[in-house]
Amino acid sequence: MIERYTPKEIGEIWKEENKYKRFLEIESIFSEALEKFNIIEKGLSKELKNVKISIEEIKKIEEKTHHDVVAFIQYLSNNVKNSKYLHLGLTSSDILDTTLAVR
Numbered sequence: 001m002i003e004r005y006t007p008k009e010i011g012e013i014w015k016e017e018n019k020y021k022r023f024l025e026i027e028s029i030f031s032e033a034l035e036k037f038n039i040i041e042k043g044l045s046k047e048l049k050n051v052k053i054s055i056e057e058i059k060k061i062e063e064k065t066h067h068d069v070v071a072f073i074q075y076l077s078n079n080v081k082n083s084k085y086l087h088l089g090l091t092s093s094d095i096l097d098t099t100l101a102v103r
Contacts, residue, residue: 013103020053022099023072030090040085047080069095 001014012018032045054075062071069092077083087095 016055019099020072022102023095024048024051026095026098044082044085047082051079
Protein backbone atom coordinates (compact mmCIF):
# COMPACT_ATOMS: atom_id res chain seq x y z
CA MET A 1 0.00 0.00 0.00
CA ILE A 2 1.16 3.51 -0.71
CA GLU A 3 1.14 5.20 2.68
CA ARG A 4 0.21 8.71 1.52
CA TYR A 5 -2.91 7.37 -0.24
CA THR A 6 -3.94 5.00 2.53
CA PRO A 7 -6.49 6.11 5.13
CA LYS A 8 -5.11 5.53 8.64
CA GLU A 9 -7.90 3.07 9.55
CA ILE A 10 -7.21 0.96 6.46
CA GLY A 11 -3.46 1.07 7.00
CA GLU A 12 -3.88 -0.25 10.56
CA ILE A 13 -5.68 -3.33 9.23
CA TRP A 14 -2.69 -4.31 7.09
CA LYS A 15 0.07 -3.73 9.62
CA GLU A 16 2.21 -6.71 10.61
CA GLU A 17 1.14 -6.38 14.25
CA ASN A 18 -2.52 -6.74 13.27
CA LYS A 19 -1.73 -9.85 11.22
CA TYR A 20 -0.21 -11.58 14.24
CA LYS A 21 -3.06 -10.42 16.49
CA ARG A 22 -5.48 -12.11 14.08
CA PHE A 23 -3.31 -15.27 14.01
CA LEU A 24 -3.50 -15.33 17.81
CA GLU A 25 -7.23 -14.67 17.84
CA ILE A 26 -7.88 -17.55 15.42
CA GLU A 27 -5.67 -19.97 17.36
CA SER A 28 -7.45 -18.97 20.58
CA ILE A 29 -10.97 -19.34 19.16
CA PHE A 30 -10.11 -22.70 17.64
CA SER A 31 -8.60 -24.01 20.88
CA GLU A 32 -11.69 -22.78 22.71
CA ALA A 33 -13.86 -24.90 20.40
CA LEU A 34 -11.62 -27.95 20.91
CA GLU A 35 -11.89 -27.47 24.67
CA LYS A 36 -15.66 -27.09 24.49
CA PHE A 37 -15.99 -30.46 22.75
CA ASN A 38 -13.46 -32.09 25.12
CA ILE A 39 -11.00 -32.77 22.31
CA ILE A 40 -8.19 -31.11 24.26
CA GLU A 41 -7.65 -30.32 27.94
CA LYS A 42 -9.01 -26.99 29.09
CA GLY A 43 -6.65 -24.07 29.55
CA LEU A 44 -4.91 -23.38 26.26
CA SER A 45 -7.45 -20.81 25.04
CA LYS A 46 -7.11 -18.88 28.29
CA GLU A 47 -3.30 -18.97 28.05
CA LEU A 48 -3.44 -17.73 24.47
CA LYS A 49 -5.57 -14.75 25.47
CA ASN A 50 -2.74 -13.63 27.76
CA VAL A 51 0.10 -13.94 25.22
CA LYS A 52 1.78 -10.68 24.29
CA ILE A 53 2.94 -10.59 20.68
CA SER A 54 6.56 -9.67 19.98
CA ILE A 55 7.01 -9.11 16.27
CA GLU A 56 10.77 -8.83 16.81
CA GLU A 57 10.96 -12.29 18.39
CA ILE A 58 8.70 -13.81 15.73
CA LYS A 59 10.87 -12.29 13.00
CA LYS A 60 14.01 -13.78 14.59
CA ILE A 61 12.40 -17.22 14.49
CA GLU A 62 11.21 -16.61 10.93
CA GLU A 63 14.80 -15.96 9.83
CA LYS A 64 15.45 -19.64 10.60
CA THR A 65 12.10 -21.15 9.56
CA HIS A 66 11.45 -18.99 6.48
CA HIS A 67 7.72 -19.33 7.25
CA ASP A 68 5.62 -16.76 9.10
CA VAL A 69 3.03 -19.18 10.52
CA VAL A 70 5.64 -21.72 11.63
CA ALA A 71 7.58 -18.92 13.33
CA PHE A 72 4.42 -17.69 15.00
CA ILE A 73 3.49 -21.17 16.29
CA GLN A 74 7.02 -21.67 17.59
CA TYR A 75 6.80 -18.29 19.34
CA LEU A 76 3.50 -19.30 20.94
CA SER A 77 4.96 -22.65 21.98
CA ASN A 78 7.65 -20.76 23.86
CA ASN A 79 5.01 -18.68 25.66
CA VAL A 80 2.33 -21.17 26.75
CA LYS A 81 2.52 -24.21 29.03
CA ASN A 82 -0.06 -26.30 27.17
CA SER A 83 1.70 -26.06 23.78
CA LYS A 84 1.17 -29.72 22.85
CA TYR A 85 -2.37 -28.80 21.75
CA LEU A 86 -1.36 -25.65 19.90
CA HIS A 87 -2.41 -25.55 16.24
CA LEU A 88 -3.91 -29.06 16.58
CA GLY A 89 -5.83 -29.93 13.41
CA LEU A 90 -4.98 -26.69 11.64
CA THR A 91 -2.83 -25.95 8.63
CA SER A 92 -0.93 -22.79 7.80
CA SER A 93 -3.54 -22.10 5.14
CA ASP A 94 -6.31 -22.26 7.74
CA ILE A 95 -4.60 -19.47 9.64
CA LEU A 96 -3.55 -17.40 6.62
CA ASP A 97 -6.86 -17.66 4.76
CA THR A 98 -8.96 -16.92 7.82
CA THR A 99 -6.73 -13.99 8.77
CA LEU A 100 -7.04 -12.57 5.28
CA ALA A 101 -10.83 -12.89 5.38
CA VAL A 102 -11.04 -11.26 8.84
CA ARG A 103 -8.77 -8.43 7.84
